Amino acid sequence: QVQLQESGPGLVRPSETLSLTCSVSGGPISSGNYFWHWIRQPPGKGLEWIANIYYSGTAYYNPSLKSRVTISVDTAKNQFSLNLNSVTAADTAVYYCARVASEGAYCSATNCYGSFDLWGQGTMVTVSS
Amino acid sequence: EIVLTQSPGTLSLSPGERATLSCRASQSVSSTYLAWYQQKPGQAPRLLVYGASSRAAGIPDRFSGSGSGTDFTLTISRLEPEDLAVYYCQQYGRAPLTFGQGTKLEIK
Numbered sequence: 127q128v129q130l131q132e133s134g135p136g137l138v139r140p141s142e143t144l145s146l147t148c149s150v151s152g153g154p155i156s157s158g159n160y161f162w163h164w165i166r167q168p169p170g171k172g173l174e175w176i177a178n179i180y181y182s183g184t185a186y187y188n189p190s191l192k193s194r195v196t197i198s199v200d201t202a203k204n205q206f207s208l209n210l211n212s213v214t215a216a217d218t219a220v221y222y223c224a225r226v227a228s229e230g231a232y233c234s235a236t237n238c239y240g241s242f243d244l245w246g247q248g249t250m251v252t253v254s255s
Numbered sequence: 256e257i258v259l260t261q262s263p264g265t266l267s268l269s270p271g272e273r274a275t276l277s278c279r280a281s282q283s284v285s286s287t288y289l290a291w292y293q294q295k296p297g298q299a300p301r302l303l304v305y306g307a308s309s310r311a312a313g314i315p316d317r318f319s320g321s322g323s324g325t326d327f328t329l330t331i332s333r334l335e336p337e338d339l340a341v342y343y344c345q346q347y348g349r350a351p352l353t354f355g356q357g358t359k360l361e362i363k
Contacts, residue, residue, distance in 0.1 A: 173300065173343060175352040188351040189256075222299055230306055232288050232348050239347040241290035241305035243312075248299050 128152040130223050130246035138217075138253050144210040148223030148246060149203075156181040156201045161226045161238050164197060164208045166219040167248075174219075178226070178237070179206055186237055213253045220248040257282050257346050259355035267361040274331040276358045278344035283324045285348030291320055291329045294357075295340045303342075304329065336362050 134146035148162070155162065164176040177197040179185045185197045191210070199206040210217060224242040231240025258281040268274055278289070287307035292300035302311040304320035307327055319330045331338055339362045344355040 172356045173345075173354040175354070186350065190351070226347075230309070232285065239288070239350060239352055241302055241311075241345065241347060242292075242300070243302050243305075245299035245301075 128225070128244060130225065130244060132221060132223050132246045132249040134221075134249060134251070136250060136252060138213055138251060139255055140214055140253055141212055144208070144213050144217060144251055144253070146208045146221055146223075146249065146251070147205050148207070149205045151204070154201075155199065155204045155206065159228050161228065161231075161240075162199065162206045163224045163226060163242065165222045165224055165242070167222070168216075168219045176208065176210075176221075178239075180237070184236055215253050218251065218253045220250050222246055222248045256351055257284065257349055257353050259344050259346060259353055261342075261344060261355035261358045263358060264356075265359045265361060267363055268334055269363045270334050270336060272334050274334055274338070274360060276329040276331075276342055276360075278322075278327040278329070278355050280325045280327070280346060282349075284327075284346045287323050288346060288348035289320075289322070289327050290345045290347065291318075292343045292345065293338075293340045294343065300343060331360075334360075334362060338362060 131149045163178040177187045179197045196209040223246045225244040226240040228238045231238040262277045289307045291304040294300040308320045341357045
């Protein structure tokens with residue numbers, strides 16, 4: 127069965143770049159049926175969608191973070207990544223990678239938004255000097 | 256951006272009772288593109304319902320979703336102690352994807 131696993135530094139200095147990777151195991155990230163997402167959750171707070179990417183590299187971002195975020199995919203390594211620059215304490219959160227299936231989703235010509243049927247366990251990132 | 260408002264903030268019920276959780280959207284959610292998740296302490300969220308009323312794989316039939324337009328409901332019949340969690344709704348009919356702030360379910 128497919129599993130997702132986040133990895134990356136647990137501590138990032140203010141103004142630096144947060145970099146995380148989500149490794150996909152048990153199935154190819156290049157399956158045309160899925161879209162790959164990043165979501166975060168500050169301590170004790172709710173969930174915020176960050177961005178998503180298709181295996182082809184087509185990406186979409188939350189406008190609230192778009193100026194600081196880059197999402198990328200590496201099909202050879204079966205993983206996708208998140209870079210968030212100029213971080214502040216407000217970026218301290220658990221970061222999750224997750225999957226959306228195109229079946230049952232809302233799809234445009236180039237993207238599908240849907241429910242998240244598979245999640246990684248999450249990785250806590252603290253922004254502090 | 257579609258804002259989702261969940262109520263109540265906290266719900267405290269006894270085992271065997273029925274829980275009714277509400278999710279109200281600031282704009283109509285297209286074609287019932289609404290999902291519900293359960294998040295237990297220290298865990299990632301788990302998909303319960305998608306398309307407003309379709310149960311995800313492996314979810315007990317005690318969990319049911321309903322609603323359309325701007326008003327949606329998650330009902331948990333016959334509460335069990337393991338249902339202790341925070342429940343979130345999420346809309347995917349319009350970008351950016353958004354979540355409600357959550358309802359905390361306490362089991363007495």
